[in-house]
Amino acid sequence: MSKLEELEGFFSPKVVGFYGVSNVMQKFGTLHLTNLLSAGYQGKVIPIHPKEEEIIGFKAYQNIKEVPEKVDLVVIATPTEYINDILEECGQKGVSHAIVLSGGFLEVGNEKGQERMKTIADTYGMKIMGPNCSGEVVTPDINITHVPWPPREGGAAIISQSGTYAVQPLIAISSKIGLGISKIISVGNEVNTDLVDYLEAMEEDQKTTTIGIYFEAVRRGKEFIEAVERINKKKPIVIIPIGQTEAGTRSAKSHTAAITSPGFIIDSICEQTGAIKVKNSIEMLNLLNGFDSLPLPKGNRVGILTMGGGPGTLMSDLFESNGMKVPILSNKMQEKLKPWMPETASTMNPIDLTYSDDMQNYLNVLPDLLLKSDEIDSLIIYGLMGSEYHKNLVNVPESIKENPSIVTMRNFGEMMHDFFIAIFDELIKYKQKYDKPIILTCYNTREERFVAYLQDHGIPVYYPEEGVWALIRMWQYAHFLKEKGIK
Amino acid sequence: MSKLEELEGFFSPKVVGFYGVSNVMQKFGTLHLTNLLSAGYQGKVIPIHPKEEEIIGFKAYQNIKEVPEKVDLVVIATPTEYINDILEECGQKGVSHAIVLSGGFLEVGNEKGQERMKTIADTYGMKIMGPNCSGEVVTPDINITHVPWPPREGGAAIISQSGTYAVQPLIAISSKIGLGISKIISVGNEVNTDLVDYLEAMEEDQKTTTIGIYFEAVRRGKEFIEAVERINKKKPIVIIPIGQTEAGTRSAKSHTAAITSPGFIIDSICEQTGAIKVKNSIEMLNLLNGFDSLPLPKGNRVGILTMGGGPGTLMSDLFESNGMKVPILSNKMQEKLKPWMPETASTMNPIDLTYSDDMQNYLNVLPDLLLKSDEIDSLIIYGLMGSEYHKNLVNVPESIKENPSIVTMRNFGEMMHDFFIAIFDELIKYKQKYDKPIILTCYNTREERFVAYLQDHGIPVYYPEEGVWALIRMWQYAHFLKEKGIK
Numbered sequence: 001m002s003k004l005e006e007l008e009g010f011f012s013p014k015v016v017g018f019y020g021v022s023n024v025m026q027k028f029g030t031l032h033l034t035n036l037l038s039a040g041y042q043g044k045v046i047p048i049h050p051k052e053e054e055i056i057g058f059k060a061y062q063n064i065k066e067v068p069e070k071v072d073l074v075v076i077a078t079p080t081e082y083i084n085d086i087l088e089e090c091g092q093k094g095v096s097h098a099i100v101l102s103g104g105f106l107e108v109g110n111e112k113g114q115e116r117m118k119t120i121a122d123t124y125g126m127k128i129m130g131p132n133c134s135g136e137v138v139t140p141d142i143n144i145t146h147v148p149w150p151p152r153e154g155g156a157a158i159i160s161q162s163g164t165y166a167v168q169p170l171i172a173i174s175s176k177i178g179l180g181i182s183k184i185i186s187v188g189n190e191v192n193t194d195l196v197d198y199l200e201a202m203e204e205d206q207k208t209t210t211i212g213i214y215f216e217a218v219r220r221g222k223e224f225i226e227a228v229e230r231i232n233k234k235k236p237i238v239i240i241p242i243g244q245t246e247a248g249t250r251s252a253k254s255h256t257a258a259i260t261s262p263g264f265i266i267d268s269i270c271e272q273t274g275a276i277k278v279k280n281s282i283e284m285l286n287l288l289n290g291f292d293s294l295p296l297p298k299g300n301r302v303g304i305l306t307m308g309g310g311p312g313t314l315m316s317d318l319f320e321s322n323g324m325k326v327p328i329l330s331n332k333m334q335e336k337l338k339p340w341m342p343e344t345a346s347t348m349n350p351i352d353l354t355y356s357d358d359m360q361n362y363l364n365v366l367p368d369l370l371l372k373s374d375e376i377d378s379l380i381i382y383g384l385m386g387s388e389y390h391k392n393l394v395n396v397p398e399s400i401k402e403n404p405s406i407v408t409m410r411n412f413g414e415m416m417h418d419f420f421i422a423i424f425d426e427l428i429k430y431k432q433k434y435d436k437p438i439i440l441t442c443y444n445t446r447e448e449r450f451v452a453y454l455q456d457h458g459i460p461v462y463y464p465e466e467g468v469w470a471l472i473r474m475w476q477y478a479h480f481l482k483e484k485g486i487k
Numbered sequence: 488m489s490k491l492e493e494l495e496g497f498f499s500p501k502v503v504g505f506y507g508v509s510n511v512m513q514k515f516g517t518l519h520l521t522n523l524l525s526a527g528y529q530g531k532v533i534p535i536h537p538k539e540e541e542i543i544g545f546k547a548y549q550n551i552k553e554v555p556e557k558v559d560l561v562v563i564a565t566p567t568e569y570i571n572d573i574l575e576e577c578g579q580k581g582v583s584h585a586i587v588l589s590g591g592f593l594e595v596g597n598e599k600g601q602e603r604m605k606t607i608a609d610t611y612g613m614k615i616m617g618p619n620c621s622g623e624v625v626t627p628d629i630n631i632t633h634v635p636w637p638p639r640e641g642g643a644a645i646i647s648q649s650g651t652y653a654v655q656p657l658i659a660i661s662s663k664i665g666l667g668i669s670k671i672i673s674v675g676n677e678v679n680t681d682l683v684d685y686l687e688a689m690e691e692d693q694k695t696t697t698i699g700i701y702f703e704a705v706r707r708g709k710e711f712i713e714a715v716e717r718i719n720k721k722k723p724i725v726i727i728p729i730g731q732t733e734a735g736t737r738s739a740k741s742h743t744a745a746i747t748s749p750g751f752i753i754d755s756i757c758e759q760t761g762a763i764k765v766k767n768s769i770e771m772l773n774l775l776n777g778f779d780s781l782p783l784p785k786g787n788r789v790g791i792l793t794m795g796g797g798p799g800t801l802m803s804d805l806f807e808s809n810g811m812k813v814p815i816l817s818n819k820m821q822e823k824l825k826p827w828m829p830e831t832a833s834t835m836n837p838i839d840l841t842y843s844d845d846m847q848n849y850l851n852v853l854p855d856l857l858l859k860s861d862e863i864d865s866l867i868i869y870g871l872m873g874s875e876y877h878k879n880l881v882n883v884p885e886s887i888k889e890n891p892s893i894v895t896m897r898n899f900g901e902m903m904h905d906f907f908i909a910i911f912d913e914l915i916k917y918k919q920k921y922d923k924p925i926i927l928t929c930y931n932t933r934e935e936r937f938v939a940y941l942q943d944h945g946i947p948v949y950y951p952e953e954g955v956w957a958l959i960r961m962w963q964y965a966h967f968l969k970e971k972g973i974k
Contacts, residue, residue, distance in 0.1 A: 028842065037883045038880060038882040038883050056892045057890040148880070162795070162797030163797065164794070169798070172931065176932075242801055279952070308649070310729060311656070343595075344590055344595050395526075396521060400544035405510040405543045406521070443659040447934070463767075463768075464656075465766070465768075
């Protein structure tokens, strides 16, 4: 059986039993149940509760033995003391997979409890995610976490040894940057499935193109390194190590029940395997987004197309001080660009239009010319005309609110909508056409619907600094593969 | 006359004339006019236009000479060729201040045009902001930029040599983090008012508590250093240098018409003056927000109160690897905390509750105990119960949508609103009561109204990493003042 098949019960359960749910508001378990329902889950959910006959409208059973059908997965959020007995019952019933959200085991020194859990699991051949974990997301329709907004479907898998990072921050940021997620897995205390297992499952998973890891402790060091080295050649791996200083280690130790590996181990693993170490969630998720949605850069030459000198300069600085080049374009190329640019613009690279309201030039004609040339390997663009820009005109003084010019301006976004979408669709095509990464940067965020459109259709939209870092690291990865003769 | 008085016409004009505005949608000048109106400006605006009799409902004049009243400030967004003649007329009319948005001068090699501008300005004693600038924001009611959402009123002044950074990114991010702004000034080509002038004006400005600078080039080096050294002792100064590598310099040169100073000059200025260099807008604005809204830390000991091990560990790591301490609390202190925490929680520091839905404990009782003690100098908190959390329950299957438990949960945020606000108000008081900085971190952002409430009432709310960096730099500043015997 392949790793993915072994763990399949977590990823496509048809019937899910819930322990620790009730009709009481805010109950941790209930939140997981309702989030699964809100995500559009099409399977069956079965609450199991010692007293209630119905829980938020679903028939409840007192004991899993009474459930007439086969249960593929149980989710357990009861107090610690009941959990092993529940697992025993589930084992007898033939449940193959369990997510144990509750803590109270190795992480608080309850070695005995965790050992018994392992024995039960092994006896019945049951796979357990956790204990002391934050659950999982399997797009498009499974969200068994306490955060109610699952991210959109896509290719990034995330495996986390930090329960907290696996959910709130990750899901919130993923949604904000439009990152497409295949799976989020919170491994918890890893009683009988661990980081390496899930990593190997994601290696096989067809939907997963790139993998992010929140790393706190290595239990099977050799297997971990081998897996990272092998998988990273096919699916880029991004790692955040957590727990490197005294207080950090103290804190990590108290909540994951594992001996924390020092940061330098991660550095050496990354050096050996080509996996990429980053410092925080935003960097990781931006980078996964780049890997999932863009082709790799084939060289280190970047074209910068900008609506303003400041961001152009800043991006240039960052690229050039981190091993990439922002080459001056050939005279021939500059001549080609000139007719499409204002007189005060600079054609050297950064290609700086200073200001333009001609989005077709800016996001189609100029990118097409630049990407088509053999003078750059990637394109980064700064500046986006927003649809929300003129809505603020509702605040003008009452006396001019209905002035025809004001009304027209207020409706600008609406009027231009279809026209802009056509421009974006064209830009998105260039990415495949020229097989070069395109990143758009601006300070608008997802609340601006044009940003959401681009993000959801495969052009990452970031703050300028963030976009630069994503591209730098994509280039470092591409360079690693080249040097090793892999690609 | 003090510097502030000299420049007062920019900051409190009663009558503003506009050149380069029309009834045509999207016109750059018109955008500035409507944004000023949308900001709630209470003075008079006067469009000046060669042909139109009325512009968006306001009587237009063909020439400024025809305007019956005194005009304090003109805003010019016409093509380059008309500008100096306009300024000449304005000088004759007795206009004392002009903002020239249009470019086409020194930054594109038009030295003559810029020299003539300087001569006109000197002849009439007129102060010019620009040319080639992005205008200004003076809270609460002046926004002469092309971005329609002015930030809230507060103590941070920003002076920018980058026109782009002065507006879109700055205003967008400020609004997102709830930064309170006193003034934003885009200096452009600095024809007769420069960075040093505005810096000295902000020194005097009662509303300004801290100053951010986007720095590209130093024209009056000695005066700049002296000003930074003197002012930084009273109002912390944060600097972003732009234009440090070859391509960066090339780009900076092409759009600001100044010789760019290498980054190491900024490093040495910061070392000498104690001003703080940061890398990007987000860091700068987060830090200004800390300086504006919080007391300075008196020592390097931080208490971390967290709802999850991951963020606790990450924050610990960052503090300890950057010169701050996350000390283990005394046994006595730990005993005091214990009754208020779940059994599985860790009291050492990070103080990790793992999970709790008791916000009163979390944001009042525990912070009060911690801040009151003499074991920590600052408090950073991770985790916030959101009001939007349960709204997603609109997506549950139709059959259970009106289930009483579901309805109750859906309304949870509303029900708890007043209760939560009372808890926040109490937390906000501790900041003054104990004269220690408090930063809240989470992955909710301003769309969550509780985040907005805290931000607008003086508790910065950041992503964990960002909050840590703001506090580290606040400590570095406090430490500098101490070492120099200033505070």
